[in-house]
Amino acid sequence: MKLKYLILILLVGLAFTSCSKDSDSDSDAVKTVVPDEINDFVWKAMNSWYYWQSNVANLSDSKITSSNNYANFINGKTPDALFYSLLYQRGTVDRFSWIENSNEVVNVSKIAEVKKSGGFSYGVYPKDLNNVNLVALINYIVPGSPADLAGLKRGDVITKINGNQLTSSNYDQLANTQVSLTLAASVGFISTGLVTTDKAGTVNVTQTEIDENPVAYYEKKVYGSKNIGYLVYNSFKSDYNDELNAAFAKMQSDGINELVLDLRYNGGGSLETAVALAQMINGSFTNKPYAYLDFNAKHNSNDGFENLSDKVKIFNLVDNEPTFQRDESINSLSLTKIYVLVSFQTASASELTIQCLKKYISVITIGEETVGKFVGSNTLYDSPTSNYTSYANRSTKHQWQLQPITFTYYNKDKDVNPTKITPNHEINPYSTFLNLVEFGNVKDPCLKKALELITGQTLRTNTQNTNTSLSFRNDNLASFNPTNAAKGLYIEDFKSLKQ
The missing domain is CATH 2.30.42.10 (PDZ domain)
Known part of the structure; x- marks a missing residue:
């Protein structure tokens, strides 16, 4: 009996020990970490669309092979801190990507916006x-x-x-x-x-x-047989495509045969508007390739040409987003040469206009070196079922949205882009001080130079001489210019891309 009792005690003890081990095992088990919902959107949207995704180790697909490691990586950061930590050589290679919470006031300018x-x-x-x-x-x-x-x-x-x-x-x-x-x-x-x-x-x-009209100024100047149109265009805003087209209709009726296009303060905007502007200027190359867009390896299906069209899409703002209304026939001037005024604030869609249009007509640039932004983006929303591109299907739990660089562009021949566009005729930026009065006044050194090139005459004005040897290049100026980072080249609708 004593032996049996001893055995019984041992068995009970073993059973207790076994239960204790199970209990310890439960307490030591790895707990599942739930990823932050907004940061999950930020990382996955960037992993899918960011142009330099393959260059950023923290955007590698391997990051999500362990769900807990992934959650631990993205958690504990604000959405904007996470976003900016994922940029490729931020400030040098990528100077233009941003994230915004539409509840906050942010310094941006989009394709259409109040x-x-x-x-x-x-x-x-x-x-x-x-x-x-x-x-x-x-x-x-x-x-x-x-x-x-x-x-x-x-x-x-x-x-x-x-x-x-x-x-x-x-x-x-x-x-x-x-x-x-x-x-x-x-x-x-x-x-x-x-x-x-x-x-x-x-x-x-x-x-x-303010819903600023980017068609800021137009004037007809007549010098002999030269009917010169001077057009100030400050942003490629798609909700003003009809006003831009109307400006070219006015130039048609005015018999304009020379054009000075002022893009000095234009930091970019809608890709479709940029393509339409080229057609308004010339109009002889309908359906021909204009710009080539190159996305990351995950979106090679979106690579392709944007072709010139004889129609322009007209948009209105709905919930501060551009909403398609109708197509409108483009008014063209049939010009074979234009003069473009540029500055250290000229970027993206403006630079695209210069680089792509000069494959078809003569483009003479006057002013200062441009920003050098030959990349573009599309807005990414928290709409994973639509690959983060649908505003209508976005989560309404928050108002964060991304504007990362998602593509680069080239002209129709896919020429390598310059670092910046150096104008054919450089004007010292400081010469505009004391001489920048109302638009159209020929005291403006850049406008004066354009008119002299067109007419072959030396224009006499009461321009004030700055007597300065200062010539700060825009590698200094650009770092102090908030407009440079505020605008860019954007796509309204991926379905419009030509393959």
Whole structure:
């Protein structure tokens, strides 16, 4: 009996020990980590579409082979911190991708958009060789905007923001909801930079919602047999395709046989609008290839040509998104040469217009080196069932959306793009100071040069001589120019791509 009792005790003990081991095993089991929903969207959309996906180790498909490792990697970061950590050589190779939460005020300009703005466009210039103190030159004012009502004018020079000298550390405050601006009363030039004196008082501007018409100015100038059209076009906004087409109809009726196209302040926009603009300028190459788009290896099916068409799509804004309304026949001028004004703020769709159009007609550029943005993007939404491209099918739990670089483009011959476009006729950017008055005034050095090239005449004006040897190239200027990163080349509808 004692032996049996002993055996029984041993068996019970073993059973207890076994149960204890099972319990320990349960407590040590690897728990499933749930990935953050928004960050999951950010990573997977970038993994699918980002142009440089294969160059970024943290976007490798191998990242999702272990669900827990993947979740641990993406969790614990804000969506924007995760996004920017995934960019390829951010700031050097990729200077243009961004993420936004539409609940927040962001500094962007899209293919079609009503946005908060003070209504003044500006370029930022180093005041001296140290590139610390800056001034901002107002490019133009949107009619009826807060800036217009406050009395700001094209050519005004901003020296201070909210009472402080404009610098490389605070110039981004120019995009704030409310700003107090100090303007220069005079601008002088010495060998090492600008010398300014300030006006008394300040100009206060409060932002409001503006749907800016990018067809900013048109004028017919007549010199002998030359009927010259001067068109200022500030953004490739697809909700203003009808206004752009109407401007070319007006030029048709005016008998325009020469065109000066001012893209100095145009940072890009809609690909379809860019293609339509080429047709409006010439019109003789319908259905011919215009631009070639190249996506990453996961989207080779989207590689292909955008062809010239005799129709332009007309869009209206619905929920601040471009919504197709109708096709409209394009009004063409049948020009074989145009003159394009460019600057360190000219980018993307504007550069596409120059690079692709010159394969068909003569394109003479005047001004400064351009940004060098030969890449584009499409907006990515949290709509995984539609491969992140559908606005209608997006998750409504949040309002994050991505604008990463998803393709690069080439002209019809797929020529390698330059780093930047160097104009045929360079104009010192500082020569515009004191000479930038209303659009169309021939005091403007770039416009004056274009008119002289067209007419073969030397135009006499009361242009003020800046007497400056300053010639800061836009590799300095671009780093201080918020417009450069704000715009780009965008695609409305992937179904429109020609294969």
